[in-house]
Amino acid sequence: MLKRIDFSLLLSYCSLIYYLSNQPVIKVPMFFTHQDKLHHFGAYFLMGILAWRCSASLNNAAIIRFFLTFGFCSIYGASDEWHQSFVPGRESDIWDWSADAAGALSAAIWLLLINNRQLNLKRRQAGLKAGFDVARKQKSMKDGFERVAADLKNFLKPF
Structure with a gap:
């Protein structure tokens, strides 16, 4: 309806x-x-x-x-x-x-x-704040950085 x-x-x-x-x-007074x-x-x-x-x-x-x-x-x-x-x-x-x-x-x-x-x-x-859970997002980013650091460490290990 x-x-x-x-x-x-x-x-x-x-x-x-x-x-x-x-x-x-259309007559409208102009001011x-x-x-x-x-x-x-x-x-x-x-x-x-x-x-x-x-x-x-x-x-x-x-x-x-x-x-x-x-x-x-x-x-x-x-x-x-x-x-x-x-x-x-x-x-x-x-x-x-x-x-x-x-x-x-x-x-x-x-x-x-x-x-x-x-x-x-x-x-x-x-x-929720601004559409996402801030603590969960920060933990996810920290885990991602730790994984990248571990991969880089393993890559550089033979040298």
Whole structure:
């Protein structure tokens, strides 16, 4: 059920962006130059969050979800800019697409960091530190060095 809700939210949001991109003029008061880039950044940051949630239902590793989220949002942003080039009164701008991609990338990085933090917290609660048992790893390394030293000693014995 949650998968359907996540997918429906993402689809609805993409439809809203398409609808707004299809309007000849969107009247927004401008308080500073390049304010539209901030709008693009915010819109695609939100899209990145929705795409991340949608990709979570695929049960992929977080890094795969990162690339799926960033890839989907960047491609959608590029297609949106291309679509705007056909709308009278609108123009396509590479800097708008850059702001779209930056928003999606920021959301994906932020969510990846949150995911990794939660994973490390779960590992610590399970009695492990940073994903592996430190004492066991140190003993294994010590045993490895001792074996290498013994092999080297046996190799040099005839000399």
